[in-house]
Amino acid sequence: MLLIQNAYIKPMSGPDIPGGQILIDAGKILAVGPTADAPEGVETLDAGGRLLTPGLVDAHCHTGNTPRAIGSHSDHNENTDPLTPHLRIMDSFNPFDEQLQRAIRCGVTSGVTTPGSANVIGGTAMAVKFVGRRVDDMIIRNPVAMKVAFGENPKRNYGTEAKKTPATRMAIAGMIREILFKTRNYMEAKASDKPPAFDMKLEAMIPVLKREIPLKAHAHRADDICTAIRIAKEFNLRLTLDHCTEGAKIADILAAEGYPAFVGPNSGGTPTKMEVMDKKFETPAILHRAGVPFAIITDDPVISLEALSLCAGLAVRHGLPEEEAWKAITIYPARYTDIADRVGSLEPGKDADLVLWNSDPLRDIAATVHLTMVDGAVVYREA
Secondary structure, three states: OEEEEEEEEOOOOOOOEEEEEEEEEOOEEEEEEEOOOOOOOOEEEEOOOOEEEEOEEEEEEOOOOOOOOOOOOOOOOOOOOOEOOOOEHHHHOOOOOHHHHHHHHOOEEEEEEOOOOOOOEEEEEEEEEOOOOOHHHHEEEEEEEEEEEOOHHHHHHHHHOOOOOOOOHHHHHHHHHHHHHHHHHHHHHHOOOOOOOOOHHHHHHHHHHOOOOOEEEEEOOHHHHHHHHHHHHHOOOOEEEEEOOOHHHHHHHHHHHOOOEEEOOOOOOOOOOHHHOOOOOOHHHHHHHHOOOEEEOOOOOOOOHHHHHHHHHHHHHOOOOHHHHHHOOOHHHHHHOOOOOOOOOOOOOOEOOEEEEOOOOOOOOOOOEEEEEEOOEEEEEOO
């Protein structure tokens, strides 16, 4: 049992607690509140007044699946078939990816790692802790979503480079609809007296039709975002809008529809393709003011997981309230990816994933992590 005392706690589930303490046992949070006398025999850690937050959560990254060595081939895009719903990102996840260690040193303790956007349907994503040696032991929830992609990526990968379908946005939408219709018919046939032959791709799509997992829709342009919403409504599906680069153009529409938007990467660089030409740092603030549920993402390795707090800080600089920025990298991504029962806030019963900061990373670009804990164990401590 460990008691961290004398911390400035941002629990994300309620008001800040200056001079607070948090009691941890068996990897779980037992209590959070003002500092008081420690129970006899409890190990204590004096936070020295440092900021204490939940471990940061990234709702959309490719960490563990994107080798950085020269000549290595990424494992998150099976770009030989535009429809691969039966693939599972856990089968290509490398727990020894150095980026996981970098993330932990920067306070990012968990996230959703997902197939890439080369395919129209890329496979299932999973939510994982960023500490461990075997992916099976790192999983928070699997599957957590079915990855689909609209726009330039599948068009370029298949239409331009492979000279095959899909070459247009019409074809992308048509292929998604077709497999959804086939899955619905497959489900009905399975319940009949003459069940169909086993189809692994359609089996993988059944949780989507049953609303057990959402479509995780890579969509930058406003028209692609609206197409994703149109298809979700046609089939009564759950949906997240990942990247949502032009979301500011239709913020009122997105607010009315109510689907979560995972915004980013919104940090740095010249636009790398036409559909992100209107990328702007103000998008999180605009979506917040309109009432759109949202989170901030890095899309690692496009922007490193290490920069998740920087992306949130840039959103604050461009109009997002600071408290909302903190929630956009903690409780909001956890809530909108169905893992808020485990991570994203400091509350009794949740996993003891937390970060002690030397200064506030949303206010200080030079902020560093003093200590990171995952499941109650110290996994990083500054030298």
